[in-house]
Amino acid sequence: MCEKETEVQSQIVNIESVIPKNRLAVLKWNGWGYKDSKFQVTEKGIIRFTGNRYAIGETDLPFFTQWVQEVLNIDLNSRNVPRNNFESLELPLSIVPDDFLNALKTIKIDYTVDDLARLSRSHGQTLYDIYSLQHGKCYPRISDIVVWPRNHEEVVNLVDLVNHHDVVLIPFGGGTSVSGAVTCPENEKRCIVIVDTSQMNRLLWLDESNLLACFEAGIIGQDMERELRKQGYTCGHEPDSYEFSSLGGWVATRASGMKKNVYGNIEDLVIDAKMVTPKGVLEKNSKVPRMSCGPDFQQIIFGSEGTLGIITEVAIKIRPLPKCSVYNSVIFPNFESGVKCMREVARQRCQPASIRLMDNTQFKFGQALRPVGSIFGNMLDILKRKYLTGICGFRLDSVCVMTLLFEGTRSEVDNHKNRIFQIAASFNGVIAGEKNGERGYMLTFVIAYIRDLALEYNVVAESFETSVPWNNTILLCNSVKKTVENECKKLNIQHYLISCRVTQTYDTGCCVYFYFGFNWTGLDDPVLIYHHIESAARDTIIASGGSISHHHGVGKLRAHWYKKNTPKTVLSLYSASKKNLDPKNVFAVGNLITFPLSKL
Template sequence: MTEKADRRVMMQPCKAQETSAPISSSKVEVQKAFPIKREEVLKWNGWGYRDSGFVVNDKGNIEFTGKGRYTLSGTELHKFKPYLEETFNFDTTLKTFSQPPPDLSAVPKIVPHRLFVDAVRPHCVKISEDSMDRLVHSHGHTCHELFSLRTGNFGRFPDYVVWPGSHSDVEKIVSLAVKHNVCVIPFGGGTNVSGALECPEEERRTIVSLDMTQMDKILWIDEENLTVHVEAGIVGQDLERQLTERGFCTGHEPDSQEFSTVGGWVATRSSGMKKNVYGNIEDLVVRMRMVTPQGTIEKSSQGPRTSIGPDIHHFILGSEGILGVITEVTMKIRPLPEMRKYGSVVFANFESGVGFVREVAKQRCAPASIRLMDNDQFLLGQAMSPASSLWKSFTDKLKLVYLTRFKGYEVDKIAACTLLLEGTAAEVSTQEQRLYSIAAKYGGIPGGEENGKKGYMLTFVIAYIRDMGFDYSFLGESFETSVPWDRVINLRRNVIDRIKRECERLGVRASPIISARVTQTYDAGACMYFYFGFKYAGLGDPVHVYEQIEAAARDEILAGGGSLSHHHGVGKIRKRWLKDSLSDTGVKMLEAVKKELDPQNIFGCRNLLQSKL
């Protein structure tokens, strides 16, 4: 064993031939019991944990339930319901369906394939045809999928769910799928919001959901070269927790970090909230393995960069399950930052805030996270503030008087920016001074560390708000894009105007929720997130109405110079625009790779491409 190998810390017992690097004899064994059913912890028809969510309590107030998982857990939000009622005509008397038990008798019948099942059984941890397992693996988190589940309108389901335990298991399962002509759809955390996990209705073959979550080990950590080698089914928060115990982090923190997997990050080209320091997923990946119907794809070198033709990693990144299944990933890691500090800045309007974040990007002094909320999101955040003490309420009112009376801010125009700074104490202090100095040039006023932390953490509970809306005839969702700096302001205005016109045209009666934020910054532009929702009472097919409005908004985004997606991916709901985004020739390149690697369309989820492949 080489000296270099000795510096790699083995995290899990495994077969040497299944790893892509030599392993030291120093092992830390982690015991794990299987299976932990997803439905025992997570909701089957909504976002997140079963014990967490926004509910209207017996006192008529909205509170956030849960066992201390979030900063809002167990908190009563006295201002939230009145804000929703006054601003968006939110009506808690319009109670609809509230997490009904699924009628498993209505689950689609299995398309059986006993020869495949018998052949694959020795090569997986478990294989299931249980109705609940099939239901859980039949969907992601688009409005369409969740609304259908909650109303009992089931579509095509996977026929079997298979849990592999190693890379070699996956190789065998895929080779047997080829032999028996079985359709395979990879499954990680199930958090997808592009329809990518929906089973194609027209698929007549047996469909297998390949659940990667039992491949959740850190195989080794190389402290000398600052890399970690993991199985692709490891969930983001579990990866960070185990790295933290050893003094490291990846820094990749998407909104879905609690539930999404490393393989899912790679398959969708994900981005995290702290990408300014740590990079997007394509910046973090050093090496990966993907099993295709033609065999395993992997590089021989773990060097930091190569010049050996087009980078095969970029065929895998963003492939969305159409070429194969990602099994192992080597990622960059960093020592944990010495200090973490939140901050916030309040601006008179969104335009001033855009000027600030643009200047920060131009001067290349962005903190780990910098996110700008427009007025609607700012007011929503204020309405979600927990009940305060008398003294705290008094000081908050003084701050508002100062902003409006002495600084001339208008409440219905105020925008806010949240900051997260990481580094040494000296680096954080220097960066903080520089950021607030730039903010002052744009009329920005420091809003305090607590507001910065609250705004940052709010991101992790946004999806729970959407689920509460389902219970009271309210439909909502988010979508994102990336756009050049000189188009940010106009794009926000034009998309919001377009959504309002479409709502009116399609018969949406009450004022819709529409807000935007800048979430990631680059030299040449930014990522923009839009949040949109409306009361659907009186609409015959609310999901179809939503999809028409979102499609119109996407048309507006593309017309305004925005991208088809920044990090959610294409899936099925956006693939109609792929040719406009990549050109006919570009799409033909993707189709050629698909046909070469998967001529039988074994990985038949039908994401990205309009063709049957």
């Protein structure tokens, strides 16, 4: 047994990352995703998606072009050219104490004070972040220095060093945060060190007997999945940001994935994790499936958002690759029918790997993103439309679509599909086929690119999410939409979009994801206006029984609601943990609760 354990844990594999150390060689510095992938307007005035990484790559999108013009009143002949050169920004100077820099050199961790390296790791993907980079002013505070530890031991040495020199550490994974979690606190006077974990991306061991694997926390989601698939396994965790977010970031924000019904959320997948704090390493140091040994204090790692330490290694559950993966979809006459169907699916506990429901606005949006088909394909679309409206009696202005992904053996998938379709039929659902299901699932990875195009044409947009009990779901969705509508009327915003989808289901409730954007032509400070309206919407969410967040975390954007809606006893426990694990407030990122910037 001991020999086998040693053999398993010695299988260290170096993994080539999709995001190199020089991340800007591949990724945009002032937008979402890959440099070669984006929506742009051609000389003919048609929106096109570039690159070949996605299914709609190098494709003209005339339906989408028409949709944005009609819904958001976009003038495609009037473009706000985004800033392409960061040197026009007035960056805060890098101030690194000599004694700390000399000490850093002794522990031989790679570092840089390069301006673009500091800037590109001092922000996430909030509307404020990207608008500031493309069209506004630089952030009032960015990091002073970036470091790249290569393993757990180097992180231990680094934390000891900064604790001694009273320097601030902010962990940085994939940079996909939409909560302001990696934003440098504006009033922090101490030297701020960004800890880029990208070089900690190895597979440390894989235990096939117990279906476990241990990775360093800096590994990017798609790299981890690629490595597991080479050996016939999967972890099944697939958030929308899966291409760019890191394993450590998932743990730090209590992430959820599109296939959580089969594989679980991140807290269900993790069997052990190491987090380096100024007071030592927090870990279970065990691979057993469960323990009843008092309170599980390691749970404080989940959702800690860089405030207590740096996550360095994570042991996760894995599963053999499914033999069969099949997409499908169902159309309902209205959103209420779709929600009732999802509730019944959850009640019977027969959710497939992924089940998501888009409201009518998102349904039309998804249809608009389809490319021009062949004559035969267009005829089929017309026939399907006539079938829905003429025979089924559906109204195209109210229908919604549920996308499905089934995994398992062929017989398991077939049986599962039949069961879901029977439930859907009882709520007037009509099977819409595999193609629509797959397109709806894959478009998730492309949608994030749209915001960069929108900013070029006077549109600001963002998403926000919540979890809510089943009996409040419809009320919450309708109330949030009404709140946004009322706020837009007050501000004389005439062209806007507010839509929602149900993305994850549970026994007792679901996750609802909202998209909101508006044309800000004629208005000043669109980002401030957006945050005002979203804040009103989030107040409505909480008043309707929803949570502050389902999977995006708290960061700085939602800290107000966290403090207001979290019991004082819980806040005091978190404060006590912070004071015990980080008495000098080295991890002064400022998420969740704002602590004094100096020693606690």
